[in-house]
Amino acid sequence: MVVGDVSTGTExxxxxxxxxxxxxxxxxxxxxxxxxxxxxDAVGGTCLNYGCIPSKALITATDVAHEAGNAEEMGVYADxxxxxxxxxxxxxxxxxxxxxxxxxxxxxxxxxxxEGRAEFQDEHTLRVAHGGQGQGSETYxxxxxxxxxxxxxxxxxxxxxxxxxxxxxxxxLDFAGEPDSVVVVGAGYIGMELxxxxxxxxxxxxxxxxxxxxLPGYEDDLARPVxxxxxxxxxxFSFGQAADSWEETExxxxxxxxxxxxxxxxFEAEKTIVAVGRAxxxxxxxxxxxxxxxxxxxFIETDDRARTELEHIYAxxxxxxxxxxxxxxxxxxxxxxxxxxxxxxxxxxxxxxAAVFTDPEIGxxxxxxxxxxxxxxxxVVGRFPFRASGRALTTGHSDGFVRVVADEDSGFILGAQVVxxxxxxxxxxxxxxxxxxxxxxxVATTIHTHPxxxxxxMEATENALGHAIxxxxx
Amino acid sequence: xxxxFKLPDVGEGVAEGEILEWLVxxxxxxxxDQPVAEVETDKAVVEVPSPVNGTVREIHYDPGSVVEVGSxxxxxxxxxxEAAGEEVEAAESxxxxxxxxxAAESxxxxxxxxxAAEPEAGGEAAAKPAPGDGAVETGAPDxxxxxxxxxxxxxxxxxxxxxARELGVSLATVEGTGPSGRITAQDVRAAxxxxxxxxxAEEESATRPRDSEPADATPAPEVERRDRTLATPKARGVAAxxxxxxxxxxxxxxxxxxxxxxxxxxxxxxxxxxxxxxxDAAAVAGTAGEREERVEYRGVRRTIGDRMEExxxxxxxxxxxxxxxxxxxxxxxxxxKERAEAREVKLTYMPFVMKAVVAALKEFPFLNSTLDEEAxxxxxxxxxxxxxxxxxxxxxxxxxxxxxxxxxxxxxxxxVTDLAAQARDRSxxxxxxxxxxxxxxxxGAIGGEYATPIINxxxxxxxxxxxxxERPVAVDGEVxxxxxxxxxxxxxxxxxxxxxxxxFTNTVMEYVKNPALLLIE
Numbered sequence: 001m002v003v004g005d006v007s008t009g010t011e012x013x014x015x016x017x018x019x020x021x022x023x024x025x026x027x028x029x030x031x032x033x034x035x036x037x038x039x040x041d042a043v044g045g046t047c048l049n050y051g052c053i054p055s056k057a058l059i060t061a062t063d064v065a066h067e068a069g070n071a072e073e074m075g076v077y078a079d080x081x082x083x084x085x086x087x088x089x090x091x092x093x094x095x096x097x098x099x100x101x102x103x104x105x106x107x108x109x110x111x112x113x114x115e116g117r118a119e120f121q122d123e124h125t126l127r128v129a130h131g132g133q134g135q136g137s138e139t140y141x142x143x144x145x146x147x148x149x150x151x152x153x154x155x156x157x158x159x160x161x162x163x164x165x166x167x168x169x170x171x172x173l174d175f176a177g178e179p180d181s182v183v184v185v186g187a188g189y190i191g192m193e194l195x196x197x198x199x200x201x202x203x204x205x206x207x208x209x210x211x212x213x214x215l216p217g218y219e220d221d222l223a224r225p226v227x228x229x230x231x232x233x234x235x236x237f238s239f240g241q242a243a244d245s246w247e248e249t250e251x252x253x254x255x256x257x258x259x260x261x262x263x264x265x266x267f268e269a270e271k272t273i274v275a276v277g278r279a280x281x282x283x284x285x286x287x288x289x290x291x292x293x294x295x296x297x298x299f300i301e302t303d304d305r306a307r308t309e310l311e312h313i314y315a316x317x318x319x320x321x322x323x324x325x326x327x328x329x330x331x332x333x334x335x336x337x338x339x340x341x342x343x344x345x346x347x348x349x350x351x352x353x354a355a356v357f358t359d360p361e362i363g364x365x366x367x368x369x370x371x372x373x374x375x376x377x378x379x380v381v382g383r384f385p386f387r388a389s390g391r392a393l394t395t396g397h398s399d400g401f402v403r404v405v406a407d408e409d410s411g412f413i414l415g416a417q418v419v420x421x422x423x424x425x426x427x428x429x430x431x432x433x434x435x436x437x438x439x440x441x442x443v444a445t446t447i448h449t450h451p452x453x454x455x456x457x458m459e460a461t462e463n464a465l466g467h468a469i470x471x472x473x474x
Numbered sequence: 475x476x477x478x479f480k481l482p483d484v485g486e487g488v489a490e491g492e493i494l495e496w497l498v499x500x501x502x503x504x505x506x507d508q509p510v511a512e513v514e515t516d517k518a519v520v521e522v523p524s525p526v527n528g529t530v531r532e533i534h535y536d537p538g539s540v541v542e543v544g545s546x547x548x549x550x551x552x553x554x555x556e557a558a559g560e561e562v563e564a565a566e567s568x569x570x571x572x573x574x575x576x577a578a579e580s581x582x583x584x585x586x587x588x589x590a591a592e593p594e595a596g597g598e599a600a601a602k603p604a605p606g607d608g609a610v611e612t613g614a615p616d617x618x619x620x621x622x623x624x625x626x627x628x629x630x631x632x633x634x635x636x637x638a639r640e641l642g643v644s645l646a647t648v649e650g651t652g653p654s655g656r657i658t659a660q661d662v663r664a665a666x667x668x669x670x671x672x673x674x675a676e677e678e679s680a681t682r683p684r685d686s687e688p689a690d691a692t693p694a695p696e697v698e699r700r701d702r703t704l705a706t707p708k709a710r711g712v713a714a715x716x717x718x719x720x721x722x723x724x725x726x727x728x729x730x731x732x733x734x735x736x737x738x739x740x741x742x743x744x745x746x747x748x749x750x751x752x753x754d755a756a757a758v759a760g761t762a763g764e765r766e767e768r769v770e771y772r773g774v775r776r777t778i779g780d781r782m783e784e785x786x787x788x789x790x791x792x793x794x795x796x797x798x799x800x801x802x803x804x805x806x807x808x809x810x811k812e813r814a815e816a817r818e819v820k821l822t823y824m825p826f827v828m829k830a831v832v833a834a835l836k837e838f839p840f841l842n843s844t845l846d847e848e849a850x851x852x853x854x855x856x857x858x859x860x861x862x863x864x865x866x867x868x869x870x871x872x873x874x875x876x877x878x879x880x881x882x883x884x885x886x887x888x889x890v891t892d893l894a895a896q897a898r899d900r901s902x903x904x905x906x907x908x909x910x911x912x913x914x915x916x917x918g919a920i921g922g923e924y925a926t927p928i929i930n931x932x933x934x935x936x937x938x939x940x941x942x943x944e945r946p947v948a949v950d951g952e953v954x955x956x957x958x959x960x961x962x963x964x965x966x967x968x969x970x971x972x973x974x975x976x977x978f979t980n981t982v983m984e985y986v987k988n989p990a991l992l993l994i995e
Contacts, residue, residue, distance in 0.1 A: 305620070344639040375627070412654060414627065436631045439654050441653075442653070
């Protein structure tokens with residue numbers, strides 16, 4: 001039975017309850033708007049359900065096991081037994097705690113959460129189809145809308161995700177029992193994070209990558225310690241290989257790749273995981289109905305107020321462009337809500353920090369030395385290796401370094417790169433420094449707690465000024 | 475479709491420019507490459523061409539504004555691409571076309587600079603309404619005028635950047651007073667106040683009053699306006715005679731909830747208004763009796779200042795003085811002058827001195843060098859580009875004659891004349907003001923014998939020329955009158971010692987004393 005159309009009015013419609021969408025909805029609720037948030041899958045989106053959070057849970061859990069089993073140097077002898085099923089269950093618990101929290105926050109801020117897929121009918125109307133037969137549909141009339149439909153893993157032709165042999169990153173975070181072996185296609189940050197988790201669970205991992213190195217886009221000296229560690233963990237690499245096809249075998253899958261010259265290689269494993277990037281989701285909201293087109297890369301174009309070409313329709317998060325990072329989406333969501341509320345908000349951030357949760361971690365923010373030169377600065381660089389950090393040595397992880405890039409004349413900090421323990425946390429201080437317009441001296445003269453890894457940030461700025469204490473300054 | 479146009483990089487090392495004049499007005503049609511503005515950089519005046527065919531939608535800076543390279547200075551509507559929303563456009567042109575009530579300064583001077591009219595809804599000091607400020611359509615009518623986010627790194631904390639947006643201040647126009655020039659909240663507030671203080675300060679450089687703007691528009695001190703006012707018919711008559719808006723006159727009392735004004739109150743208000751108007755006019759005109767006047771230190775003046783400071787505080791200067799008998803030079807020049815005139819070239823002493831200097835530079839190569847402090851190396855130049863100091867209305871400029879060693883006297887004379895003329899009328903190209911290896915300053919053209927010139931850093935030497943005129947000279951035990959040329963050479967003592975300076979000067983003097991030597995050069 002079709003219930004028939006019911007029309008509801010809302011001041012702000014937010015399509016997609018991922019990080020960009022739910023943040024926008026909550027902020028708009030705080031600002032007193034009447035907000036409806038539409039989600040057809042899971043509140044929290046990719047980040048909470050299939051990305052950042054579950055992957056970090058598994059990374060930490062496997063690290064606990066791996067570290068315990070590899071601490072003979074510290075006099076610890078253990079051979080932890082890992083129940084992968086329970087590990088996944090624990091991870092799921094973390095996820096549902098967080099998504100439940102988001103739902104509560106939405107409710108507490110007066111945000112109406114509606115389940116169902118929303119698509120535009122015209123410039124001021126959304127049609128929301130509810131899952132399942134006979135559920136009917138509703139229409140919502142809105143004054144403003146925010147498109148926050150996110151992204152999905154890219155499928156290579158011939159490698160359509162089946163959840164059995166060919167897994168996406170999302171599947172890979174939900175396996176019921178670990179496979180004996182996998183072929184991971186893609187050595188980007190998702191591929192590397194997953195590969196290292198699996199390797200620490202004693203899975204045979206082979207990574208095939210089309211480009212020539214791990215973590216394309218990151219500077220060589222940042223990627224090097226990660227690759228070194230991956231090799232220590234027994235991960236095999238094969239570079240310059242484009243995934244071509246696969247077939248089912250007795251063991252599981254046989255993945256065929258081709259190099260530039262057309263030479264074919266074969267890799268056999270129980271499963272294959274394809275992690276070659278993500279593409280924006282723009283095909284579910286019927287953009288044609290509002291005359292909005294995507295750019296050449298499939299993204300929705302927005303201005304520095306998160307506005308699309310239509311004055312009353314905004315877009316935030318992965319759907320508007322790289323970098324596809326939850327914290328960027330979150331910022332855009334906040335700004336979109338504030339701009340709609342008439343505040344003088346804008347996307348005026350100076351840098352977006354990024355973190356890779358490999359072993360060791362990588363954290364970056366702002367300009368590299370080369371980028372600073374291109375921007376017309378005369379960069380000065382300060383570096384501090386973790387092997388000179390007391391705290392790093394006591395954690396047993398002293399690979400890597402902190403590097404800061406500053407303008408020589410003014411001392412303004414322009415960028416930073418960290419590879420090593422807790423790089424994802426350390427980068428936050430440098431992001432703050434950049435947003436504040438802090439100089440090298442500002443950071444160098446701030447007392448940092450001893451003994452901590454954060455001292456390395458201070459020492460790197462001192463090194464740029466030529467007077468780090470714990471290394472020789474060049 | 476609106477197309478934003480940013481102040482382009484008009485020349486090497488130029489970071490900002492002052493908008494001298496707009497050559498177009500809002501609503502004008504423009505063609506590609508048509509000059510739209512004259513911009514004075516720290517080195518020259520350049521015309522900025524339109525990048526598109528279209529119409530001028532909005533001019534973002536008034537004449538006199540100092541704008542950083544990369545800031546949006548004008549928005550065009552591009553032909554063929556659809557204009558973004560007629561409503562917005564209409565609203566904007568209305569706002570800018572009409573002299574905004576309350577803009578007392580602009581009317582008092584009979585001058586409404588383009589773009590000076592502010593939409594009042596913008597609140598405090600909303601300086602520049604930005605394109606796409608679609609208050610009309612967004613349903614957020616109270617939002618302040620929206621500023622574009624400046625590109626490139628901004629050295630201001632996020633809270634200050636937000637404040638700037640709230641006050642409608644473009645960070646690109648704010649000079650930071652924090653460490654290393656970081657922009658503080660105070661800087662932004664000061665900039666907003668300066669903008670609110672209005673166009674008065676900018677009048678100086680905006681020379682053309684708008685003739686269509688008679689000065690009789692209502693001058694309005696900041697007064698709230700009521701909707702209704704009670705007054706006797708006679709009082710209303712007085713108000714009409716005095717040109718007073720009765721709804722602005724402070725109420726004497728309230729009657730049944732309505733404000734009441736009397737004839738006396740109206741007269742008082744009219745007097746106060748007139749006084750305010752006179753004061754405004756006086757402030758703008760800079761009436762006699764002012765003991766001090768403040769002139770902005772910027773543009774060419776600022777550049778000269780910065781360069782002088784850098785030179786004097788970097789290079790330890792030593793000046794060496796001498797005088798040379800210029801009798802032969804005077805004769806030779808007099809002989810050649812007519813021939814030069816026949817070729818329509820004005821021949822001065824300068825080309826001869828330039829040639830003499832180049833000959834001496836070849837003998838003493840360290841005078842034609844720069845000190846590379848970073849590399850700890852002295853860079854000897856094997857080319858001879860001579861900078862010639864020229865006094866212009868805007869201040870000192872030093873155009874450069876390239877490869878002086880390879881050019882003849884007449885060619886040099888012609889080039890010096892041309893470059894000096896271009897420097898004076900500010901049409902000189904930036905590249906003609908760069909790249910000299912040694913400089914000459916001819917202060918004697920105005921008068922005087924000796925000086926202590928400041929080196930055109932990073933060069934290491936500059937030769938000053940006094941006036942060539944007859945002076946007493948001892949010849950064979952007798953004092954006779956001879957035309958002499960006083961020379962003042964300043965050198966960077968880090969690179970050149972006094973002995974070398976003296977020898978260099980001696981060589982220059984050789985050639986001046988005996989110009990025939992130039993023939994064998």
